[in-house]
Amino acid sequence: MRWVTYTSPATATDRAGLLVDDVVHGLDAALPELLGDLPAAGERARSAPAETLPLTEARLRAPVPEPPSVRDFLSFEEHAKNASAAFGRDVDPVWYSQPVFYFTNPAAVRGPRDDVPISPGSQKFDYEVEVAAVVGRPGADLTPAEAEARIAGYTIFVDWSARDVQGVESRVGLGPAKGKDGATSLGPFLVTPDELDGHRSGRGYDLAMSASVNGVHQGGGSWAGIHWSFGQMLAYASRGTRLRPGDIIGSGTVGTGCLLELSSLHGTGKHPWLRPGDIVTVEIEHLGAVNAKITAPAPVIPLD
Numbered sequence: 001m002r003w004v005t006y007t008s009p010a011t012a013t014d015r016a017g018l019l020v021d022d023v024v025h026g027l028d029a030a031l032p033e034l035l036g037d038l039p040a041a042g043e044r045a046r047s048a049p050a051e052t053l054p055l056t057e058a059r060l061r062a063p064v065p066e067p068p069s070v071r072d073f074l075s076f077e078e079h080a081k082n083a084s085a086a087f088g089r090d091v092d093p094v095w096y097s098q099p100v101f102y103f104t105n106p107a108a109v110r111g112p113r114d115d116v117p118i119s120p121g122s123q124k125f126d127y128e129v130e131v132a133a134v135v136g137r138p139g140a141d142l143t144p145a146e147a148e149a150r151i152a153g154y155t156i157f158v159d160w161s162a163r164d165v166q167g168v169e170s171r172v173g174l175g176p177a178k179g180k181d182g183a184t185s186l187g188p189f190l191v192t193p194d195e196l197d198g199h200r201s202g203r204g205y206d207l208a209m210s211a212s213v214n215g216v217h218q219g220g221g222s223w224a225g226i227h228w229s230f231g232q233m234l235a236y237a238s239r240g241t242r243l244r245p246g247d248i249i250g251s252g253t254v255g256t257g258c259l260l261e262l263s264s265l266h267g268t269g270k271h272p273w274l275r276p277g278d279i280v281t282v283e284i285e286h287l288g289a290v291n292a293k294i295t296a297p298a299p300v301i302p303l304d
Contacts, residue, residue, distance in 0.1 A: 001018060001019075001038060001039075001042050001153075001191075001192045001194075001195065002018070002019040002189045002190070002191050002192075002195070003016060003017065003018055003019065003031055003034075003038065003063065003153065003189065003190040003192075004016075004017045004019060004024060004031075004055075004058065004060055004061075004063065004187075004188065004189055004190070005017070005030070005031045005060070005061040005062065005063050005064070005065060006024060006026070006058040006059055006060050006061060007058075007059040007061060008026060008050075008051065009053065009057075010051055014030055014061055014065060015027060015028065015029070015030070015050065015051075016029055016030060016031035016033075016034055016041070016045075017045070017058065018041070018042050018045035018046065018049075019055060019189065020045075020046065022054065022055045022056075023052055023053070023054060023055065024052065024053050024054070024055055024058050025045040025046060025049035025052055026045070026049055026050050026051045026052065026053070027041065027044060027045050027049065027050055028050040029041075031063055031064065031190065032064055032066075032067075032245060032246040035134065035135070035136040035137075035152040035245045035246060036136055036137050036152075036245060038136070038152060038153070038192060060111055060112055060113060060187055060188050061111045061187075062109045062110065062111045062112070062185070062186035062187050063134065063153075063155050063186060063187055063189065063190040064109075064134060064186065064190075064246045064248065065109060065111070066106060066107075066109065067106050067109065067134075067246045067247060067248045068106070068244045068245075068246050068247050069103065069106060069244070069247050069248070070103065070104045070105065070106050070109070070184060070247075070248040070250070071101045071102070071103055071104075071237055071247070071248070071249050071250065072101055072102055072103075072104050072130070072157075072159055072180075072250035072252060073099055073100065073101040073228065073233050073249065073250060073251060073252045074095065074099075074100050074101070074252040074253075075099060075226050075227055075228040075233060075251050075252045076221070076225060076226055076227060076251070076252055076253060076254050076255050076257075077091075077225075077227045077255075078221065078225065078254075078255025078256070079252060079253040079254065079255050079256075079257065079258070079261065080095055080252075082255065082256070082260075082261040082264060082265065083253070083258075083260055083261060085264060086260050086261065086263075086264035087167065087170075098236065099228045099232055099233050099236045101233070101236075101237065101250075102175070102176060102180070104159070104180055104181055104184060104250075105180075105181035105182075105184070106248075108181055108182060108183050108184055109184050109185075109186055109248075110183050110184065110185045110186070110292075111185070111186070111187055111188075112156070112185060112186070112187030112188035112288070112289070112290045112291065113187075113188075113290075113291055113292075114185065114292065115292065115293045115294075115295045116160055116182075116183045116185065116280075116292045116293070116294055116295065117182065117183070117294075117295045117296065117297055117298065118162070118182075118274065118275075118276065118294060118295070118296065118297040119160070119162035119165060119178065119179070119182035119297060120182075120297045120298050120299065120300045120301075121162075121164075121165060121297070121300045122162035122163075122164055122165050122297065123164055123273065124162065124163040124164040124273045125160070125161070125162055125163075125273055125274040125275075125294070126160070126161040126162075126163050126258050126259045126260055126273065126274065127158055127159075127160060127161070127211055127258060127259070127274070127280050127282060128158065128159035128160075128161055128252075128253040128257060128258045129158070129209050129210065129211045129220055129253060129254050129257030129258065129282050129284075130156075130157040130158065130159055130209075130250050130251045130252060130253055130254070130257070131154055131155070131156060131157060131209065131223060131250075131251045131284055131287065132154065132155050132156070132157035132186065132248050132249060132250045132251065133151045133153075133154055133230045133233075133234065133248075133249045133251075134151070134152045134153050134154070134155060134190055134246065134247070134248060134249075135150055135151065135152065135234070135243045135244065135245055135246065135247040135248075135249065136150055136151060136152025136153070136245055137150045137152075137245060138150075138242055138243060138244050138245060139238055139242070139243050140238050140240075140241060140242040140243070141238060141239060141240065142234065142235045142238040142243070143235055144229065144231035144232045144234075144235045145231060146235070147230075147231045147232075147233075147234035147235040147237075147238060147243075148229070148230060148231035148234065150234065150243065151193055151230060151234070152190065152192070152245075153190040153191050153192045153193065154190070154191050154193070154196070154287060155186050155187060155188075155189060155190050155191070155287060156185075156186065156187060156188070156282055156283075156284050156287050156288065156289070156290050157184065157185075157186060157248070157250045157251070158184065158185040158186075158280075158282050158290050158292070159180065159184055159250065159253070160180075160182055160183040160184065160185070161176075161179060161180055161258070161260070162178070162179045162180075162182065163179070163259075163260055163273075165178050165179040166179025166180065167179070184250075185282075185290045185292055186248070186290075187288070187290060188288040188289070188290065189287060189288050191286060191287055195286065196286060199285075199286070201222075201224035202224045202225070202226070203224075203226050203227070203228065203229035203232075204222075204223040204224045204225070204226040204229065204230075205223045205224060206222060206223070206224045207222065207223045207224070207284055207285040207286055207287070208220065208221075208222055208283075208284070208285045209221055209222065209223055209254040209257060209282075209283075209284045209285075210257075210282075210283050210284075211257060211258075211280065211281065211282045211283070212280070212281045212283075213274070213278055213279070213280055213281075214278055214279055215279070215281075218256075218259070218262060218271060219256030219257060219258075219261070219262050219271075220254055220255075220256060220257050221254040221255040221256060221257065222254070223251075223254070223284070225254070225255060226251060230249065230251070233249055233251075234249055237249060259271050259272075259273060259274070274294045275294065276294055276295055276296045277293070277294065278293070278294040279291065279292070279293055279294075280292050280294065
């Protein structure tokens with residue numbers, strides 16, 4: 001199944017919608033309320049929708065517009081190596097012994113067609129091509145198998161990054177913070193795991209992940225190249241705490257899925273940092289595409 005969250009033209013409120021042949025079958029409920037039993041919700045959406053409308057007429061929101069939490073992992077080895085080199089260091093051996101993540105900002109979630117402003121003060125603004133799992137059922141201290149069974153579906157995750165801000169604040173040993181929390185784009189669909197079963201490969205899926213800027217392909221790779229599976233990531237995230245329905249678990253960037261890597265490998269002349277007016281498209285096979293226009297930053301407010 002493919003689900004969306006959209007703004008209903010009838011009620012001006014967010015509704016969950018099941019996508020059937022490019023027609024949205026809307027329910028009088030929000031998608032986060034349905035994550036624990038999407039098959040039952042799907043039957044209701046097919047047999048007795050609150051409304052139907054063409055996908056082309058639906059104003060899409062992030063599948064989970066206000067998640068309880070957003071964790072972003074670092075699970076592709078190629079990105080870990082390239083990004084570490086760009087910041088002048090090697091990959092820490094800890095990366096190979098356990099998954100690692102940071103918490104980012106649930107209040108900064110944006111939909112798949114929303115504009116994205118450059119972070120205040122940044123001259124090196126970047127995208128990151130990622131996939132995310134959405135937690136459907138709660139759980140704590142899970143095994144990888146138990147954790148994977150709690151995934152309601154997958155969606156595209158774009159981690160917008162202010163590289164110059166990130167580079168400065170990371171020297172302190174905390175964060176990232178303001179280098180990362182300006183915006184996270186999610187969508188356009190929540191795709192249930194059964195839709196992807198035929199593409200399983202390694203610890204992921206044999207599905208292409210890519211980005212383009214102003215229609216020019218930049219880079220990307222395959223979900224199949226992931227080092228830590230989502231089952232392992234969710235299990236680690238649940239250790240000593242509780243995952244909740246609607247929690248977002250980002251994979252981290254696929255190899256060459258950001259300008260930081262590409263500019264380090266090939267120079268900023270070929271892969272310049274994002275500027276207002278740029279159109280960024282991030283696409284993952286079977287999950288759709290996020291399209292975002294980059295806009296000017298807000299001014300930096302002095303702290304003194």
